[in-house]
Amino acid sequence: MKKPFLIYTGNLYPHKNVLILIEAAQKLKLDLAIVCARSVFESRLPKSKYVHFLGRVEDAELVKLYKQASCFVFPSLIEGFGLPGLEAMAVGLPVIAAQASCLPEIYGEAALYFDPYSLEDLVEKINTVMTDNKLCQDLISRGHQQVSKYSWSKMAEATWQIYQNELR
Numbered sequence: 001m002k003k004p005f006l007i008y009t010g011n012l013y014p015h016k017n018v019l020i021l022i023e024a025a026q027k028l029k030l031d032l033a034i035v036c037a038r039s040v041f042e043s044r045l046p047k048s049k050y051v052h053f054l055g056r057v058e059d060a061e062l063v064k065l066y067k068q069a070s071c072f073v074f075p076s077l078i079e080g081f082g083l084p085g086l087e088a089m090a091v092g093l094p095v096i097a098a099q100a101s102c103l104p105e106i107y108g109e110a111a112l113y114f115d116p117y118s119l120e121d122l123v124e125k126i127n128t129v130m131t132d133n134k135l136c137q138d139l140i141s142r143g144h145q146q147v148s149k150y151s152w153s154k155m156a157e158a159t160w161q162i163y164q165n166e167l168r
Contacts, residue, residue: 001052003106004130005031007069009084012041015138017075017098017116024122025050066091069114071129077116082106086150089143094136096125110146
């Protein structure tokens with residue numbers, strides 16, 4: 001990938017709102033790496049010289065992409081949790097996310113949010129992250145703090161406690 005570039009990981013179902021991200025990449029003339037194991041909806045998205053569908057990549061390659069990207073953009077309208085943004089935060093990548101669903105609750109102050117129905121707002125937020133080094137470093141720092149709130153062991157313990165409470 002040619003720097004600078006944006007990255008998105010996840011599937012391409014319509015509720016993921018990837019079309020707006022493709023439009024933003026085209027408008028900004030920025031490359032966009034799309035990492036997606038399930039590409040059944042790829043044919044419905046417009047082709048662009050700025051968009052690179054990378055398919056499934058190994059974990060080590062994904063970390064490498066995250067470390068080289070300028071920012072991770074998560075435009076999803078509906079999420080159950082939003083793990084990809086936390087993964088990006090964990091490796092020190094600034095996150096821009098839709099002000100939608102559970103994303104503000106999960107990412108807290110560690111992401112820059114945009115109106116998921118506004119191309120102009122997304123373009124503005126990408127430009128801001130690309131040009132404001134202080135904000136970028138702040139998002140990275142807050143991202144590391146946010147990620148520390150979550151772990152598989154904490155989730156397992158909380159789930160175990162729920163079961164224990166219900167069985168009493």
